[in-house]
Amino acid sequence: MTVKPWRAVAGGVEIRLRVTPRSRLDEIAGLHPASDGSVSLIVKVRALPDKGAANAAVIETLAKALGVAKSRIGLTAGLTARNKTALVEGDVAQLEARIAQELDRCQREKH
Secondary structure (H helix, E strand, C coil), rough: CCCEEEEEEECCEEEEEEEEECCCCCCCEEEEEECCCCCCEHHHCCCCCCCHHHHHHHHHHHHHHHCHHHEEEEEEECCCCEEEEEEEEEEEEHHHHHHHHHHHHHHHCCE
């Protein structure tokens, strides 16, 4: 079994994120392996990490990539850190499929 950056929870999925502010683009850029063996979804945003701007950009980038409303996404941990946890409300199977599609897209663009 492969390690995934998300897990199903009641009403949606919880996603571990690794955020890079001040990036060239707002995008999901693949997976970040941690030293403890876990992985996080890399989210790059152009916004500065100032007054919540980067957090808002993370939510907007995730919403666009996953095809959900911004109001259905909340950051549940790491508001002032690069490592964050997001809760995305919705159908678990659809959300998992959308995350997998985004990761596949990232892999194709790297090659």
